[in-house]
Amino acid sequence: xxxxxxxxxxxxxxxxxxxxxxxxxxxxxxxxxxxxxxxxxxxxxxxxxxxxxxxxxxxxxxxxxxxxxxxxxxxxxxxxxxxxxxxxxxxxxxxxxxxxxxxxxxxxxxxxxxxxxxxxxxxxxxxxxxxxxxxxxxxxxxxxxxxxxxxxxxxxxxxxxxxxxxxxxxxxxxxxxxxxxxxxxxxxxxxx
Numbered sequence: 759x760x761x762x763x764x765x766x767x768x769x770x771x772x773x774x775x776x777x778x779x780x781x782x783x784x785x786x787x788x789x790x791x792x793x794x795x796x797x798x799x800x801x802x803x804x805x806x807x808x809x810x811x812x813x814x815x816x817x818x819x820x821x822x823x824x825x826x827x828x829x830x831x832x833x834x835x836x837x838x839x840x841x842x843x844x845x846x847x848x849x850x851x852x853x854x855x856x857x858x859x860x861x862x863x864x865x866x867x868x869x870x871x872x873x874x875x876x877x878x879x880x881x882x883x884x885x886x887x888x889x890x891x892x893x894x895x896x897x898x899x900x901x902x903x904x905x906x907x908x909x910x911x912x913x914x915x916x917x918x919x920x921x922x923x924x925x926x927x928x929x930x931x932x933x934x935x936x937x938x939x940x941x942x943x944x945x946x947x948x949x950x
Contacts, residue, residue: 828856834878838922842875842883843893849874850899850909851917865906866890866899 777785830852839845850866852874871889875882883889890907893899898913909917 828852830857830874830878834880836922837917839880840923842880842889843896843898844916844921844923845875845878845880846871846889846893847898847909847913847917848921849878850907851914854909865902865908867905867907 777788780788830849833852833856834845834848837848839848846866849871853861853863853866853870855862868887868890872882872886875886890899890905893913894901894907898909898916899907900910902908
């Protein structure tokens with residue numbers, strides 16, 4: 759029996775020596791990963807939920823788990839659509855890419871627009887039946903037939919790269935515009 763205990767004690771010493779210089783957070787991460795890697799039943803789930811793990815679980819392959827789906831209301835607050843056309847593009851993007859997997863779809867209808875505008879607490883247009891045709895005319899959608907529309911590359915880029923409008927990634931776009939206007943005003947005053 760002492761033959762079995764000695765390797766365990768040696769292993770404990772090695773683990774303690776390896777973990778001692780690490781921070782508490784790093785220790786937890788390492789231990790959780792090792793527990794998962796060695797398939798020690800029950801211990802990993804008791805420590806923390808799998809979604810909080812900083813490392814992918816063993817056997818997950820190369821696939822990295824995506825962050826949980828966002829609610830349409832959260833996405834609207836982040837992207838700040840300024841018009842019904844922009845909100846329609848946001849709804850189509852949400853349904854195609856962000857919604858829970860069982861709710862995803864590639865085309866949108868008038869009913870989707872009405873439903874998701876309400877859920878996101880975005881004001882309904884006076885004539886919801888013309889929202890998607892207007893957004894198509896603005897260049898954000900392609901017709902898919904039978905009152906269905908598909909978000910095209912222009913609409914996708916609008917949502918992903920241009921919203922919220924008026925702000926670049928570093929937030930300097932508005933400031934530059936204001937500075938240009940201010941310079942123009944000063945230059946016009948000097949000329950007069």
